[in-house]
Amino acid sequence: MNYQKIEKDNYNLHIINTSKFKTVKVCINFKEKIEKETITIRNFLSFLLINSSKKYKTLRDIEIETQELYNVGIKVDPYKSGNYHIMSFELTHLNEKYTEKGMNKKSLEFLLELIFNPNVTKNKFDSEMFNIIKSNIKDDIKSVKDNPGRYSLIELYSSISKGPLSYSNVGYLEDLKEIDEYTLYEYYKKMISNDWIDIFIIGDIDDSLVSLFDKYIKNQKKSKITDSHFLNIVPTKYKEKIKKVKYNQSQLAMALIPESLTEFERKYVMSLYSIILGGGTNSKLFQNVREKNSLCYSIGSNPSLISGIITIKAGIDASNYKKTVALIKKEIDDMKCNITTEELKQAKEMYISSCREINDSSDSIINNYLSFEYLNFDLVDERINNINKVKKKDIYDLAAKLVLDKIVLLEGVLEDD
């Protein structure tokens, strides 16, 4: 596997050459500082672009072309990344060695057509697909609380911060109202010329393929982005929030927030802390709350390296709320002084296995270079090397800085329906 970064005038190209996969994968990222007011329009644009273009006007036209190109996969993922918002356009296709000659170029052209040649006439997007996407996003916004687990996280994040952490992933109705075919095209032009563009391509490919990018990405100038992705979140005042909802089950969500973090803690210690506390079936939470006390089916913790927060989630019976929280608190306390050498060793092994696994799929290889590029995280070999340096004391030091700051309970009131 060979990684090469080429800094062009108006975009960065990351080429990962490997013959390990029968597929070629391309990921084109548009990145801009996050603003609450532009999340909706950026989501709108993302979905509109991959659903219609000048050359492929309707979804049916696009589907026919994906079939003709031997089932290429096209998708878009607009997402928050700390202080930034990223629109990620992805293409996966079979290497032409397995289909027919010329398919690599045709597939890449297909993706580039969708992004860079939109269905615009007289400074406005075509209305038909515009209206469909608008109604889809409206539904997405309105139904954002339909999923119990996601709902509990929305409540948790909004109790922690008013900044990017709490911003909606899907958008806002008041911003959606303001978007029409003209304003969207205005924003499109702005995004094409101002967003920072990173392109990742992985597969067994030759250089002639990447020259296609220059053909499409023309007039954009590269803006300098230097601010960090990381959010600065600190504990405030302990708060408990209980809401009644119409579910069979109650959702519990808790946030551990550090007073400060060193770079090493953010990159390594946090992950091991979370694996030991609630990272799998052998974790303290799974063993004690589920296996010993039968209080839940699902329970676990997750570190968000960008915000520095560790979230704990569980699905429980409302009547067991106090008992569950008390048990979780006991395990959090245990993390401050009572982890075994075996627990640390197993957590490291789990971490190392997942590092090695990165090189087994093109998705995770791209993600790895992405966090290397955006977050300054280390690559696989260095990660494995560094994780072995973490000592028990490092975990205890981090544990001492973590404050159980917020608890949210969505109390299910359909009991014995």
Place this chain on the structure above:
Amino acid sequence: MIKKSIKKLDLDIYEETLENGLKIFVVPKLDVHNVYATFSTKYGSKDNEFIPINENEMIKVPDGIAHFLEHKLFEQKKGLKPFDFYSKTGADCNANTSYNKTTYLFVGQSKIKENLNYLLDFVSQPYFTDENVEKEKGIIEQEIKMYQDDPESNGFEKLLFNIFNNNPIRIPVGGTVESIAKITKEHLYTCYNTFYHPSNMFVVITGNVNPKEIIDAVKENQKEKMFIKPQKIKLKEIKEPDEVYKKHETLNMNITIPKLLVGYKINIENLKLNKEEIDAFASAYLNLMFGSISIFSLDLIKEGIINRELSFSKVKTDKHLVLIIEAYTNKKKVFLDKLNEYVKSHTIESSEFNREKKVMLSSTIYMSDNIYRINSYIMNHMVEYNKMEYNPYDFFKKLTYNDFNKFIKALSFENYSTIYIKNS
């Protein structure tokens, strides 16, 4: 050990059947780090009425017992429990139950023989007590409630319940809070002894392994174990009419946009195609009729009848094929009328079928890059068709438009059931 090449996919499959009946499949893929090993029994939630091994009378066991049994096999009388063992070797371990299969698995990178031995051992050493059975009920109760709160799975389960009259596929895999309350350790041993005989089970290993070494390790492991002679498992015969149990039901749930599920129950007994062909044609049919490629879906969106693209799935039993279409809609009556008219009148061109075939052929190559999908492919063939297909690429290549039309002509849309999910 038999070796066969999977044409076009750069893969070999090694196969062996042991004296006790256990089947082993190994597909080496040396350019990845992981090994994915699955150990499955052809036993799932639908097998709830049967004659227990060494007995004569048909019995009925509580619903959800196959899934409960899956949870309880993680108890061990002595030594390490599975989660502890696999944490020590750095592997991930899990299990899952469907209506016709229960699978135990691990994913690991080192100590593969030890991990495999342990997998074969823990699944064959049941240890059920009154206490550990009681303890599990709280955990599974939360699992059942989790699925009940999810409109997707709740709607799907209720639809199957209403489509079938007698086929136990209508019962949710996990059972209900009431049914699992009735489960005892005696039930568990009866089910275990009947369905966990090696002749009803198979091992599939994909990833970075040496096939000969790994097959020898399984042989060695099984040599030490005592099994009674394989016996044929007698399941209760199911008499399922073509009519549905209940035509319409409305569910009140936490859902913002109302959703309609339609399930067409189609008799496939007289269809002169094999099961694999039926599955392939059914998938192609659903995609071409209801996917983004269909004009039907787009027109309905434009007319404001549905809110977004349709989704679809299928369920198959020996006698029936159920085609399920799901729509977000505020106009369920209009939608249903349009759908009924469309399925009865629309035809598919040969050019459309040939494009879809290209997709099916490509999907086999995509699969060959992924050790989890290769493993699932083999498991699926063992459970659904009771045989392996060594050349998936050629299998799809041989499908004809003519046969596809034969399939379509046999579809009858008279019997259907609907579930409407809306906010109370």
